[in-house]
Amino acid sequence: MARQILGEISGRAADSIIASTRLSDLGLDSLGRLTLAVLLEERTGRPIPDHELLSVQTVDDLERLLTSSERSA
Numbered sequence: 613m614a615r616q617i618l619g620e621i622s623g624r625a626a627d628s629i630i631a632s633t634r635l636s637d638l639g640l641d642s643l644g645r646l647t648l649a650v651l652l653e654e655r656t657g658r659p660i661p662d663h664e665l666l667s668v669q670t671v672d673d674l675e676r677l678l679t680s681s682e683r684s685a
Contacts, residue, residue, distance in 0.1 A: 613652075613655060613656075613678070614652075614671060614674045614675050614678055615627075615629045615671060617648060617651045617652065617655070618635075618638055618640075618648070618671065618674075620651070621638070621640065621644055621647055621648060621651070622638040622639055622640070622644075624638065629671055630671065631670065631671050631672040631675070632670055632671070632672060633670060633671045634669055634670050635648075635668065635669060635670065635671070635674070636669075645665060645666075648665070648674075649662070649665050652678070656678070660677070664677055665677070
């Protein structure tokens with residue numbers, strides 16, 4: 613799900629986005645991160661705390677954040 617959403621925001625094909633890709637390399641600025649947070653919350657049905665999302669630097673970081681939030685739900 614994370615790569616699909618990142619693809620939608622960045623305009624890249626989801627399958628071209630790898631775990632080590634930095635969100636900044638996808639062109640995600642502060643507005644892009646806000647869009648990411650909104651889409652993640654809509655699709656997961658769970659809020660993503662701002663402080664946690666701010667610590668995300670790579671796709672792998674984001675996937676780990678989503679996995680940990682699934683376990684705590």
